[in-house]
Amino acid sequence: MSILSKAVDRLNNFFRFDHKVTLRFAVDRYSAPYVVPLIEKLIADGEDGDTYRSALAAWNRAERPPLALYDGETSFCRIDGPYQWAGNHVFPLGGLVLSSGVTAHLDPYQASDLHLQTRAAIERAIQAWVADNGLRECPMTPVAFDREAADRKAKTMIAARGDILDQDRMVAAPREEGPNHV
Numbered sequence: 001m002s003i004l005s006k007a008v009d010r011l012n013n014f015f016r017f018d019h020k021v022t023l024r025f026a027v028d029r030y031s032a033p034y035v036v037p038l039i040e041k042l043i044a045d046g047e048d049g050d051t052y053r054s055a056l057a058a059w060n061r062a063e064r065p066p067l068a069l070y071d072g073e074t075s076f077c078r079i080d081g082p083y084q085w086a087g088n089h090v091f092p093l094g095g096l097v098l099s100s101g102v103t104a105h106l107d108p109y110q111a112s113d114l115h116l117q118t119r120a121a122i123e124r125a126i127q128a129w130v131a132d133n134g135l136r137e138c139p140m141t142p143v144a145f146d147r148e149a150a151d152r153k154a155k156t157m158i159a160a161r162g163d164i165l166d167q168d169r170m171v172a173a174p175r176e177e178g179p180n181h182v
Helices: 003-015 034-044 047-055 056-061 108-132 147-170
Strands: 066-071 076-080 085-086 090-092 094-097 104-105
Touching: 034 047, 047 056, 056 066, 066 108, 076 108, 090 108, 094 108, 104 108
Parallel strands: none
Antiparallel strands: 066 076, 076 094, 085 090, 094 104
16 A cells, blocks of 8 residues: 555544544455455444454454353353364364463363363253253244344343333332341
């Protein structure tokens, strides 16, 4: 990119009142079909753009490209790539575990072992949830869905649940008197 076009872009950005910035980048033509849709999603206005950007926040904090992120209530695990082949086996380069009072940087073998155990635990949890909710008996549905209708229905359900929770909070708890009263 020429110095002149960079200067023109900076000057345009300086005089813009909509707080937008002009981005120009060159990408390999083989990568473009993958990169451009990601960038479009990341820069989208609204809830979707915010969600995509927050989902990638961990990428900025990682030294290596994350292959997997696992969040628990108080623990966090990141498996770092890129994958490396050793014979017929693939290994991550390492990983990170954060838990109450623990920060552990994992070597490739530890990261691989924890990654496999975590994926197996997730699979067991999903299969148990499917069984508990009787989803095996339901007919399969297509993966694609009407996003607008589904979002409207989901937001209505959430709002209704929030109304119920608000009503529960409005009912005053009985006041306790005596030595246990705070």
